[in-house]
Amino acid sequence: AQSVTQLDSHVSVSEGTPVLLRCNYSSSYSPSLFWYVQHPNKGLQLLLKYTSAATLVKGINGFEAEFKKSETSFHLTKPSAHMSDAAEYFCVVRLNYGGSQGNLIFGKGTKLSVKP
Amino acid sequence: NAGVMQNPRHLVRRRGQEARLRCSPMKGHSHVYWYRQLPEEGLKFMVYLQKENIIDESGMPKERFSAEFPKEGPSILRIQQVVRGDSAAYFCASSQTGTGGRGNQPQHFGDGTRLSIL
Numbered sequence: 001a002q003s004v005t006q007l008d009s010h011v012s013v014s015e016g017t018p019v020l021l022r023c024n025y026s027s028s029y030s031p032s033l034f035w036y037v038q039h040p041n042k043g044l045q046l047l048l049k050y051t052s053a054a055t056l057v058k059g060i061n062g063f064e065a066e067f068k069k070s071e072t073s074f075h076l077t078k079p080s081a082h083m084s085d086a087a088e089y090f091c092v093v094r095l096n097y098g099g100s101q102g103n104l105i106f107g108k109g110t111k112l113s114v115k116p
Numbered sequence: 117n118a119g120v121m122q123n124p125r126h127l128v129r130r131r132g133q134e135a136r137l138r139c140s141p142m143k144g145h146s147h148v149y150w151y152r153q154l155p156e157e158g159l160k161f162m163v164y165l166q167k168e169n170i171i172d173e174s175g176m177p178k179e180r181f182s183a184e185f186p187k188e189g190p191s192i193l194r195i196q197q198v199v200r201g202d203s204a205a206y207f208c209a210s211s212q213t214g215t216g217g218r219g220n221q222p223q224h225f226g227d228g229t230r231l232s233i234l
Contacts, residue, residue, distance in 0.1 A: 036225070041228075043226050106151075106158030
């Protein structure tokens with residue numbers, strides 16, 4: 001069965017320092033993986049996606065993520081945090097084969113705080 | 117190009133009433149997905165629809181919940197005889213084509229409807 005585990009429920013960084021949000025996945029099939037960001041009382045915005053092309057994926061707002069099959073990880077990083085990055089981040093896996101095709105499976109989210 | 121539009125943004129109902137949540141997909145998108153987000157949790161898939169068809173409703177509660185996506189007009193998520201446990205944020209997403217198989221069309225999300233049950 002497919003699942004996603006976000007290892008930290010809260011991460012706090014200082015402005016200008018690197019961001020690391022960790023995600024591990026479990027999938028019987030070759031997965032598609034996504035990171036979405038949710039600002040308070042807003043919907044989800046797609047940051048980046050991995051769909052079996054390059055393992056290092058660049059997204060919007062300076063974020064990137066690396067797909068590591070051997071570690072079943074898809075951690076999200078950014079070299080330098082900005083105050084506007086404070087939000088909740090969701091790691092998501094999409095089923096590509098099997099019964100419930102197309103549905104997204106969400107991690108529980110990581111709340112990122114950025115201190116001035 | 118307008119994004120996914122959901123209305124109302126906030127909906128308050130008393131126990132036993134009906135709640136209707138509407139979702140208009142992005143222009144050109146014919147696939148709609150509904151998700152529910154409970155406090156402090158990620159989104160949980162409910163149902164996947166194409167025009168006039170329910171493709172997958174494996175995440176829908178067996179009773180009181182229904183969804184439709186008619187040929188004309190928005191997709192509707194309907195909750196009958198609401199209970200306190202239905203309080204949540206309900207998100208709609210749309211995609212241009214189906215996202216099964218090797219398709220890589222991302223899902224675009226609306227801002228959600230926050231349902232409160234008194």
